[in-house]
Amino acid sequence: MPIYEYHCETCEKDFEQLVFGKEEPDCCPACNGKNVCRLMSACGFVSKGGGGQTVSSAAGSSCSGCAATSCASCG
Numbered sequence: 441m442p443i444y445e446y447h448c449e450t451c452e453k454d455f456e457q458l459v460f461g462k463e464e465p466d467c468c469p470a471c472n473g474k475n476v477c478r479l480m481s482a483c484g485f486v487s488k489g490g491g492g493q494t495v496s497s498a499a500g501s502s503c504s505g506c507a508a509t510s511c512a513s514c515g
């Protein structure tokens with residue numbers, strides 16, 4: 441059975457969830473936030489195999505309108 445990783449954008453926590461069929465979680469188990477996304481390619485998450493480190497491109501971004509980590513033009 442598949443286990444997917446999810447990231448909550450509300451409390452910045454990652455969690456794993458067993459998924460049966462289409463029963464994907466739509467809220468965070470920690471804060472019940474609705475801003476969760478699956479850690480695959482959906483939210484710009486990059487998982488680097490081998491080093492054991494994961495890098496989330498969304499974590500340091502303060503701008504949702506562009507890819508910049510610090511954006512003064514579209515905030």
Ligand SMILES: [Zn+2]
Pocket residue numbers: 448449450451452453468469470471472473
């Ligand atoms: Zn949360």
